[in-house]
Amino acid sequence: MLTKIKTASLRGVDGYPVTVETDVHRGLPGFQIVGLADTTIKEAFSRIRPAILNSGYQFPREKVTVNLSPAGKPKEGSHFDLPIALGILMLGMENGMQLQDTAFFGELSLDGKINPIRGALPLALCARKSGAKHIVLPLANCEEAAVLGDVDLIPVSDLMQAVRCLENPQERSPYIRKKLADRKPDGLDFSQVIGQxxxxxxxxxxxxxxxxxxxxxxxxxxxxxxxxxxxxxxxxxxxxxxxxxxxxxxxxxxxxxxxxxxxxxxxxxxxxxxxxxxxxxxxxxxxxxxxxxxxxxxxxxxxxxxxxxxxxxxxxxxxxxxxxxxxxxxxxxxxxxxxxxxxxxxxxxxxxxxxxxxxxxxxxxxxxxxxxxxxxxxxxxxxxxxxxxxxxxxxxxxxxxxxxxxxxxxxxxxxxxxxxxxxxxxGLSCRENGRLDETGIARYCTLEKEAEVLLQQAYGKLGLTMRAYRKLCKIARTIADLKEKEEIGVEEAAEALQFRVIEKEQGSYGR
Ligand SMILES: [Zn+2]
The missing domain is CATH 3.40.50.300 (P-loop containing nucleotide triphosphate hydrolases)
Incomplete structure (x- = not known):
């Protein structure tokens, strides 16, 4: 007997799809998780077994093997509890085999309650990308995942509720977004800064x-x-x-x-x-x-x-x-x-x-x-x-x-x-002037003659490095962009020069 349940794991801030395969066979009672699981997942047994028993279900008295597929990729997170528990419970179920379109996430308490998880949004996003139409999530994470918009979220608060989702898919109740009062902006505004x-x-x-x-x-x-x-x-x-x-x-x-x-x-x-x-x-x-x-x-x-x-x-x-x-x-x-x-x-x-x-x-x-x-x-x-x-x-x-x-x-x-x-x-990798490299500066920050003379004079007088000189060109480029000017004139160059205050000060204190 083998069951399969869809879920996902986190890698950095992205999710990748994982299938929980659960198999039971005769032999001494035992429980084994394979497939590069981290310690949290390996500890899952100590949460899952009491959660199943305390919710009034039976835990198999045979050898249970759980494989997290693909086996070669490391998995992390306590949200594997729920899919693993359901995989075990499904072994004894007649219905609930049509689960290709549903993904499950949730951490279990010993009493069978489902706790919120970390990374619910990237996990749900990944589940949706990999074809899940319904996503079963801890109630506390639904509002966060609801930002995805076009996905059917099914909130669950305990294991029994999750099992009912399996047994009677038609009785699932989708999550309805909270009506939030408009969040007050933080109120920080430059008009409050006087002077400067x-x-x-x-x-x-x-x-x-x-x-x-x-x-x-x-x-x-x-x-x-x-x-x-x-x-x-x-x-x-x-x-x-x-x-x-x-x-x-x-x-x-x-x-x-x-x-x-x-x-x-x-x-x-x-x-x-x-x-x-x-x-x-x-x-x-x-x-x-x-x-x-x-x-x-x-x-x-x-x-x-x-x-x-x-x-x-x-x-x-x-x-x-x-x-x-x-x-x-x-x-x-x-x-x-x-x-x-x-x-x-x-x-x-x-x-x-x-x-x-x-x-x-x-x-x-x-x-x-x-x-x-x-x-x-x-x-x-x-x-x-x-x-x-x-x-x-x-x-x-x-x-x-x-x-x-x-x-x-x-x-x-x-x-x-x-x-x-x-x-x-x-078409370039850089999107703003501040990100221009040397070649970009030479190509896009062309100065009008007068502006060039001004910056060159400053270069000598302030003892600027070549790097500081290039920065001046970038800043002047932005000032010209703010004025919607294609050419960089002497005015823009002069304003840019104000923003190398350290070199100016160092000039008066020695280097
Ligand atoms: Zn001082």
């Missing part, structure tokens, strides 16, 4: 061209406050992107309970003491780290100079590639990590270098070494260095009514500029 118009402009340019940006300013000047508003000016997530992010948060076990769908671009702000593993993810059953939780959103690195160099090194390649590679059980797992980097730092050790009220106590050598430390991390990714001034009370009083641009107005400009870039880079 130059920094807002810099963040607009960074968002438009997907340039990494470093905000340099003393304590309390509003760096974190402004960084937190960057997601509000990025284009809204598409449905596919929402699915992708919800899947990542589902695998991380971090979906909000009430409304388990990620609809907004994430903003993640890991503390500088975070380990490399916390950033890139990992563990025996790999979970996404901060880089993946910030996917398609903003990774904010406050106090950039304080991050351990091991952590910075671990992030470098993933930030460059847009994904993280982890090796588990001879398999490569990928976690996505396309992030916009916004970093912040003090201008010097004491923080008061540009403060009008308090004087800086650092020596010229200290300042210079502090600034040098900031140019190291992500030097390839961080194109813009911006000075964030301490906004004085006088400045605030002078223009109490001037509120500047709202996030929505800024977002419109970002979207328009990104459209131009998308069109220009059609």
């Amino acid at each position: 118009e130059a920094v807002k402009r810099a963040l607009l340019i960074a968002a438009a061209g997907n340039h990494g940006i470093l905000l340099i300013g003393g304590p309390g000047c509003g760096k974190t406050m402004m960084a937190g508003r960057v997601p509000s000016i990025l284009p809204q997530l598409t449905y596919e992107e929402q699915l992708e992010l919800t899947g990542i948060y589902s695998v991380a076990g971090m979906l909000p309970e009430e409304d388990p769908v990620i609809r907004e671009r994430p903003f993640r702000s890991p503390h500088h003491s975070i380990s490399a593993a916390g950033l890139i993810g990992g563990g025996q059953k790999p979970r996404p780290g901060e880089l993946s939780l910030a996917h398609r959103g903003v990774l904010f690195l406050d106090e950039l100079g304080e991050f351990e160099s091991r952590a910075i090194d671990a992030m470098r390649q993933p930030v460059e590639d847009g994904f993280i590679r982890l090796n588990r059980n001879m398999e490569e797992i990928r976690f996505p990590s396309q992030v916009m980097i916004v970093a912040a730092a003090n201008p010097c050790k004491c923080g008061h270098l540009w403060d009008e009220k308090q004087s800086c106590t650092c020596s010229a050598a200290q300042i210079s070494s502090h600034l040098r430390k900031l140019t190291g991390p992500f030097s390839d990714r961080i194109d813009m260095h911006v000075r964030v001034p301490q906004v004085s009370e006088r400045e605030l009083l002078q223009r109490p009514l001037q509120r500047g641009l709202t996030s929505e107005q800024m977002r419109k400009q970002v979207i328009a500029a990104r459209r131009i870039q998308e069109k220009r880079y059609q």
Whole structure:
């Protein structure tokens, strides 16, 4: 006697189809799971047997073998409990053989209750792709999987209910989505930032061209406050992107309970003491780290100079590639990590270098070494260095009514500029100016004569490296795109030059 039940396993943030084959044969009573199961699955017997008995069913007194097919791929997760238990119970059933179109997921308690699982959305997505028309899921996971829309979800809360799904498919009751009140947006808007118009402009340019940006300013000047508003000016997530992010948060076990769908671009702000593993993810059953939780959103690195160099090194390649590679059980797992980097730092050790009220106590050598430390991390990714001034009370009083641009107005400009870039880079791997490589810069960032002269002068005067020079060209490209100009003129080049503040400061403190 052999039964087969459809389910799936997780690999990173994706699912792949698995069939649970259960066989019973005469011999000494026993239970064996084969097919590269992880420890959670191997422990399943200790949950499944009591769950079956406590639900009033019989557990076979023969030798039970469960094979998770395909046998060569590693499987992980407690959601195999339910398909394995049903495979065993089906051995004694007359009906319930027509299961080709149904997939099952759920973790069992000893009393037969079905607990929520991790990664429900990617698992359900995989089941649907592999042809399942009905998906049996723990009740608590249905709202999350319902974001898929066109799939029949059958919620179950205990084993007996799941068995009834098998015996009487016509009595199944599909899941009906909750009516949610519109989620209140977080309310963060750039119109709430008073003064700091130059920094807002810099963040607009960074968002438009997907340039990494470093905000340099003393304590309390509003760096974190402004960084937190960057997601509000990025284009809204598409449905596919929402699915992708919800899947990542589902695998991380971090979906909000009430409304388990990620609809907004994430903003993640890991503390500088975070380990490399916390950033890139990992563990025996790999979970996404901060880089993946910030996917398609903003990774904010406050106090950039304080991050351990091991952590910075671990992030470098993933930030460059847009994904993280982890090796588990001879398999490569990928976690996505396309992030916009916004970093912040003090201008010097004491923080008061540009403060009008308090004087800086650092020596010229200290300042210079502090600034040098900031140019190291992500030097390839961080194109813009911006000075964030301490906004004085006088400045605030002078223009109490001037509120500047709202996030929505800024977002419109970002979207328009990104459209131009998308069109220009059609068919290329790069989609935004911030991602242009050397060849791309030479080809797409052509400067008008005057602009070229200006940048070349700066190159000599500030002692820029060739790399910094190329960054200037990319930033100027984005500024021109914001103005819908094809050519990069002297105005755009001059504005771009403002965003190499470290080189300028270093010029005055020696290198
Ligand atoms: Zn200082």
